Amino acid sequence: MPETKYTADEMMTVASARMIHNGAVLFVGIGLPSAAANLARLTHAPDTVLIYESGTIGAKPPVLPLSIGDGELSETADAVVSIPEIFAYYLQGGRVDLGFLGAAQIDRFANINTTVIGDYHRPSTRLPGAGGAPEIAASSKEVLITLRHNKRAFVKKLDFVTSGGHMEGGNSRGQLRFPGKGPTAVITDLGILTPDPDTKELTLTSVHPGIAPEKVVENTGWPLKLAANLATTEPPSDNELAVLRDLHARTERAHANGA
Amino acid sequence: MAQITTLKQAIQQLVRDGDTVALEGFTHLIPFAAGHEIIRQQRRNLTLIRMTPDLIYDQLIGAGCASKLVFSWGGNPGVGSLHRLRDAVENDWPTPLAIEEHAHAGMAAAYAAGASHLPFGVLRGYLGSDLPKHNPNVKFIECPFTGERLAALPAIRPDVTVIHAQKADRRGNVLIWGVVGVQKEAVMAAKRNIVTVEEIVDHLDAPPNSVVLPSWVIGAVAHVKGGAFPSYAQGYYARNNAFYKAWDPISRERDTFKAWIDRHIMGTNDFEGFRQSLKEAFTHA
Numbered sequence: 001m002p003e004t005k006y007t008a009d010e011m012m013t014v015a016s017a018r019m020i021h022n023g024a025v026l027f028v029g030i031g032l033p034s035a036a037a038n039l040a041r042l043t044h045a046p047d048t049v050l051i052y053e054s055g056t057i058g059a060k061p062p063v064l065p066l067s068i069g070d071g072e073l074s075e076t077a078d079a080v081v082s083i084p085e086i087f088a089y090y091l092q093g094g095r096v097d098l099g100f101l102g103a104a105q106i107d108r109f110a111n112i113n114t115t116v117i118g119d120y121h122r123p124s125t126r127l128p129g130a131g132g133a134p135e136i137a138a139s140s141k142e143v144l145i146t147l148r149h150n151k152r153a154f155v156k157k158l159d160f161v162t163s164g165g166h167m168e169g170g171n172s173r174g175q176l177r178f179p180g181k182g183p184t185a186v187i188t189d190l191g192i193l194t195p196d197p198d199t200k201e202l203t204l205t206s207v208h209p210g211i212a213p214e215k216v217v218e219n220t221g222w223p224l225k226l227a228a229n230l231a232t233t234e235p236p237s238d239n240e241l242a243v244l245r246d247l248h249a250r251t252e253r254a255h256a257n258g259a
Numbered sequence: 260m261a262q263i264t265t266l267k268q269a270i271q272q273l274v275r276d277g278d279t280v281a282l283e284g285f286t287h288l289i290p291f292a293a294g295h296e297i298i299r300q301q302r303r304n305l306t307l308i309r310m311t312p313d314l315i316y317d318q319l320i321g322a323g324c325a326s327k328l329v330f331s332w333g334g335n336p337g338v339g340s341l342h343r344l345r346d347a348v349e350n351d352w353p354t355p356l357a358i359e360e361h362a363h364a365g366m367a368a369a370y371a372a373g374a375s376h377l378p379f380g381v382l383r384g385y386l387g388s389d390l391p392k393h394n395p396n397v398k399f400i401e402c403p404f405t406g407e408r409l410a411a412l413p414a415i416r417p418d419v420t421v422i423h424a425q426k427a428d429r430r431g432n433v434l435i436w437g438v439v440g441v442q443k444e445a446v447m448a449a450k451r452n453i454v455t456v457e458e459i460v461d462h463l464d465a466p467p468n469s470v471v472l473p474s475w476v477i478g479a480v481a482h483v484k485g486g487a488f489p490s491y492a493q494g495y496y497a498r499n500n501a502f503y504k505a506w507d508p509i510s511r512e513r514d515t516f517k518a519w520i521d522r523h524i525m526g527t528n529d530f531e532g533f534r535q536s537l538k539e540a541f542t543h544a
Contacts (some may be wrong), residue, residue, distance in 0.1 A: 030336065030337060031337070053363060054285050054286055054287070054438045054440070055285075055438060055439070055440070056438065065337075066336060066337035066338070066498070066500045066503065067286045067336030067337055067498065067503075068286060068336060069285050069286025069287050069438045069440075070286065070491075070498055070500075071287075071437075071491050071493055071497050071498060073438075074287070074437045074438050074493060075493070080437060080438060080439070082439050082440065082441065082443065082444070083285055083310070083363065083367045083440050083441045084367040084368065084370065084371045084441065084444060087363060087364040087367050087368075087382075088364075088367070088368070088371075088382070091364070092364070092382060092383050092384075111387070115360075115389070115390075120389075120393050122349075123348070123349065126333075126340070126344070126345045126348050126349055127334075128332050128333050128334030128340075128341075129330070129331060129332050129333050129334075129360055130331055130332065130360070130361070130362040130363070130388070130390060131311075131331060131332035131362070131363050132332075132362065132363040132364065133362070134362045134364075134384065134385055134386070134387075134388045134390070135362060135363075135364040135382075135383075135384050137387075138383070138384070138386045138387065139383065160389050161387065161388060161389045162388060162389070162390070163387070163388060164386055164387020164388060165387075167387055173387070176386055176387055177386075177407070177408070178386055178387065179383065254500075255500040255501065255504070256501065
């Protein structure tokens with residue numbers, strides 16, 4: 001096995017960033033999606049329009065925002081609009097190419113849970129909840145999802161469906177008349193999963209370098225199908241790594257500034 | 260016409276036990292000073308409405324002010340859980356907390372309906388989500404023109420809305436800019452409202468399309484410099500991300516939380532006292 005010169009999280013962020021084409025109008029979730037979106041903007045996709053749900057459109061933050069509405073977002077935005085406007089005119093209005101979400105749990109049809117683990121009324125873990133995710137998942141033309149790969153996250157059955165992906169698979173999303181076509185890729189720290197064109201079941205289509213497909217299967221809570229032509233993800237380039245590390249270092253310095 | 264008053268008086272006069280209260284501000288201009296004053300005046304049994312409860316409602320919930328929360332995203336942004344919110348939901352501490360849970364787009368539509376004095380807000384939303392199963396205030400209706408199935412929510416009409424803004428003039432016209440969230444809608448939807456501001460000036464000097472809430476829709480204006488700390492006021496001070504991170508260990512356990520509230524909020528007279536008390540705690544830490 002080759003010596004690892006990057007972390008699994010860095011591979012995940014780089015692989016996510018590569019999914020973003022230059023010029024895309026992107027509705028960005030906080031955390032992993034925000035890191036990937038900004039990496040894309042700082043490397044191959046300088047004309048990507050980053051929209052955060054605080055109403056900041058075309059944000060070009062010099063450091064990663066801790067919250068969805070940090071000053072760095074509004075100061076660098078092309079426009080700042082109200083919350084009713086960002087959701088009604090921009091997202092519901094069909095002006096978003098790509099929604100980019102994180103999740104606590106995901107199932108085989110890329111439905112996601114960010115609400116509760118366990119019973120809704122007596123949860124074992126209370127998660128933050130929906131935020132903008134249900135409508136981002138429904139109305140963006142396409143959806144990307146990124147999360148770390150383990151059996152607690154990749155489950156057979158969600159405790160709660162916060163945001164709909166491909167629902168029960170097949171044409172079930174179409175029958176509910178979602179405006180957008182739903183999740184097109186799930187990027188994890190182990191590999192990349194894409195929905196089967198017909199069944200919409202998530203299938204492992206690429207493993208990251210040094211990751212055995214069996215390891216991905218072991219970390220998935222349903223019998224994960226592997227693509228016949230399973231690819232290996234291109235490792236991060238020196239430039240991708242340098243830009244990402246620089247971004248994280250700047251962010252850490254900025255957020256340490258005290259009270 | 261807005262009354263220019265102190266925050267203490269405004270809360271005394273306009274926020275009552277059992278009220279439905281919205282303290283809005285989407286990551287920006289969160290009215291922390293007003294939240295603290297509600298804690299000091301020991302209001303009880305409030306229904307708290309806020310898209311993102313944030314630390315401000317974590318404090319109010321932990322201090323026992325609330326019996327119900329209406330929200331759409333309940334975390335400490337970029338840090339993790341709101342521990343006091345979780346303790347209330349999971350363990351009924353310090354009192355049971357009923358929750359009504361939404362998505363952002365739904366609350367935005369419900370606030371806009373409230374501001375318009377319409378009975379309900381409508382959106383293409385909650386598709387495929389389990390939220391409507393647990394929230395009887397999300398229903399689906401058919402568009403009378405196209406037959407499309409759409410989500411409907413009752414308008415949000417708080418008894419009181421509180422926001423923080425950058426400026427007011429001496430007549431009580433209010434200027435707000437940057438991330439404006441749902442503040443304008445929340446003020447217009449409420450029966451009573453309070454605005455705290457960074458400064459009161461002779462002239463707002465605002466371009467015509469800035470968000471200016473005219474004096475005659477405003478109830479009370481109180482000057483509280485820094486009143487959005489640890490969130491931010493664009494043009495005045497940045498978000499204090501270090502405090503948001505520090506809140507995690509403070510709020511994780513009931514004892515440390517109670518000690519913090521007792522010392523820095525109950526043990527001080529106003530927001531200036533709170534800031535001073537916090538400064539002393541940091542220098543002596």
